[in-house]
Amino acid sequence: MAIYDVIVVGAGIEGSSTAYQLAKQGKRTLLLEQFPLPHSRGSSHGQTRITRKAYGELEYYTVMMKEAFPLWETLERESGRKIFRKTGMLAVGSGDAFTRGTVPCLHRHGIPHRVLDYHQIKQLYPMIEYPRDYTFVLDDSAGILMADKALLSYQETFRRFGGELRDGEKVLDIIPGDTVGVRTSSHHYRTHSVVLTVGAWATKLLPKLQLTLPLKVLRISVLYWREKVAGRYGADKFPTFYEMKAVDNYAVFGSPSEEYPGLVKICLHWGPEVDPDSRDKADDSWVIDKMKRYIARHFPELEAEPAIAETCMYTMSPDTDFILDRHPSWRNIIIGAGFSGHGFKIAPVVGKLLTELALNKSPSYDMTKFRIQRFQHNAKL
Template sequence: MTYDAIVVGAGVEGSATAYYLAKNGQKTMLVEQFPLPHSRGSSHGQSRITRKAYTDDFYVKMMLEAYPRWTELETETGTSLFTQCGMLAMGTDGSNYIKEIRDALDKYHVPYEALSKEQLKTEYSINLPPDASGVLDPSGGILRADRAVRALQNQFLKLGGYIRDAETVTEIEPGAIVRIRTKKGTYEARKLVLCLGSWAGSFLSKHLDVRFPFKTVKITVCYFQEKNEGQYSVDRFPTFSFKRSVPYDMYYGLPAYEYPGLLKIFLHYGPEINPDYRDEKPDSSAQETSKKFVKSFFPEVKPNPVVTETCIYTMTPDEHFVLDRHPKWDNIIIGAGFSGHGFKLAPVVGRILGDLAMTNENSYDLTPFRLDRFNRRSVL
C-alpha cells in the first residue's frame, strides 16, 4: 500500500498533522517509536497553558485560529479539553515583556486588562518588584494535554487513519515515493512529515543530512501547597507567567487544578540532556530557583514543593518553531523545535504541516519558521 502521507511522531504536533491530513481525505499512517500512550516526550501530562498573550504578533494571529480548532475537536469527539480561567502575564519594565504583549494583542484587537503592581497584589496576593505590571488575557486557560492527544488520535482513527506504535524508524529512502523502514516493516508514501520532538536533531542529521541549532533541555515542574484552601483554585486564579530582564529568568504557573490545593510552577529553562536519559541526573537547581521565586512573590503559598515532575523542551535559539520542507526533497516536511510553547498551537501547526504536505497555499508567512534562518544566526 502506498499512503498519501506518513507522519512520524505521535506527540501532539504529529497527531494534529495526521488528523488534519485524514480530515482532508489523505490516506495517512501515523508512526510512533514508543507504545502509546507514553510519557517519554513533551506531550504527556494533564495540563498545558493556553493563551493569546504572546510577545510575537504572528503567534497571536495563529492563536486566533487555534481556539476555534480546539473547540471543533471538542465537538467532534464529545470531549472537554479547555478550561477557561484566564492567563496573567507579568513582567518588569526592563524586560519589555508586558509592552510587547500589549502591542501584539493591540495589533489584532484582542481584549485584555492592564494591571498595576498594586492591583496584582490586591487581587491575586502576588508581591512583585516596584517596576512590574501585568496583563490579564481573559481568554486564556488550561488545555487537558493527555486528553487532547488522545482526542486527536481517536478522531484520526475514526477518519480512517492508521497508527503503528512501538515502531522506531531505522531508515528513510527519499524519492518521489518515500520509503521508511522499521524493524517490523517497510512503508511508503507520497509525502512524509517528521514531527520527532526531542529526537529530531539526531534523526535528521543521521538520515537526511539536515542540521539546525537546537538543544533538548529538562524542565522540572514543581507543585506548591497553598496556605489557604481554595485561594488558588482554577475558578479563582488564572494561569500565569513572569519575566524579568535577567537572562533565564522566566516562570510559568497554573492554578490548583491537577492536584487539589497545589499550584504548578516551573522555570522555563533547564539543563541540556540526552532525551534517552532524561532522568539520569536530577536538576536540584531548578527546584531551588522555583522555591526562591515562590518565597519572594507568593506569600500565601508554602515555598517547598510537595510534588515534582519532569518534561523535555526542544529549544531553538529564537524559540520559534521549524515548519518547513526538506531543502532537497520537497515531499519531506519537518516540524520541530517547539521550544516549550507549541502545544496550544498544535491544531494550527498540524494544518500548516498538512498544507505543506498537500502543497496547498498557506495562509501564514512562514519566514519565522524556515530552516535556513539559522544560517544567519549564531548557534546555541
C-alpha cells in the first residue's frame, strides 16, 4: 500500500486550503470529504463571507489578515476567478471591546480607516438607523469573499498541483502510529501525517482519539431580507457591517445585496446548539424573532420578514480562538478546529500553519493562543 505524505480529512475551506498548500510544496496529498461535493451540510458553503482586517482587541488576527489578503490574491491569479470584492466594513457599537479596540489596532498597522459620527454615517448610508452615541469605524480595506468560488478554486488548484480529492468517503477511524492509518467507508489508507479539519464533526471524531475538547456546535440561521427599494443596498452603495453586542450580547453581521438580487444578508452570530448529524431538528424560531426586531429597528428600508433562510454551522471554542495544534499524544496527528464563525477569511494562513505543523516545521506565527493546552482544565486528554 502506498503511503501518502499527508492526508487531510475534511474538504471545507480550512482543509482545502491546507491540502492546496501541501500539494503546492510537492507533497503527496490526499483530501477526503464525507459528503459528495459540492454540499451545504457544513460550514464553508454559500456564496459570500465577510473579510476584514478590523479585529478589535484581537490584534493577532489583524496581523494574520495582513498576510491573508495577498494570499487570496494569489489564489485569484492561479484559479482565474475573482474571489474578493472590496466594499469596506462598518464596525458599529457603543463602548464594546470590538469598536474600542479597532481604531488603535488599525492605526498601528497602517490600515486605511475612518472614524465617523452619526451625521456622517447618515450622509454615507441613509438607509440605516443606529443610536446617535454609537461609534462608527469604516475599515476601507474590507469586503466580501466569494465563498463558493474560493472553495472550488482551492480544490481545483490542489488537483492541478497533483493532489488527490475523494468525496463521498466518510472517515470512520484514525489509527495512530509512526504512520497513521485512515479507515473510511470504502478504503484504508496510510500516511506519514494526518490533518483533521472536520468542522462540527470534531466533536465526534476527536473522542475516538482520546481527545475531548470543549467545543459546541451551533446552527446559524443565514437570513436574507428584501429591499423595499431595489438596489438600495447594493455592493456599490453599502458595506459589510458588524455590531459586536447587538442582540442579547450576541453579534450581528451583514453584507450587501450580492448573492441574491434585491436581498441583503443579515444574521445573528449565534444559534441553538445541535448535533451536526441532526442539525435541522433544532428550533431557531427565537433567532428569527430577534432578528425581525433588529431589522425593524435599524434597517427601516428592508422588509421586516426574512425572504430566505438558509443554514450553516459554527463550531465554537470557549474563547472563540481557533485550535491549531498537534494531538497531545501523537505529533503526526494535526488538528484544526473551533473556527467559531470567523475562520473563513483567514483560511489561507490557517492552511499555511497546518501545513507547517504537518511537515514538522516551525510555525510562522506564535501559536500560544491556538494550542490545545489552554483547555487543560476542562478538556479530557
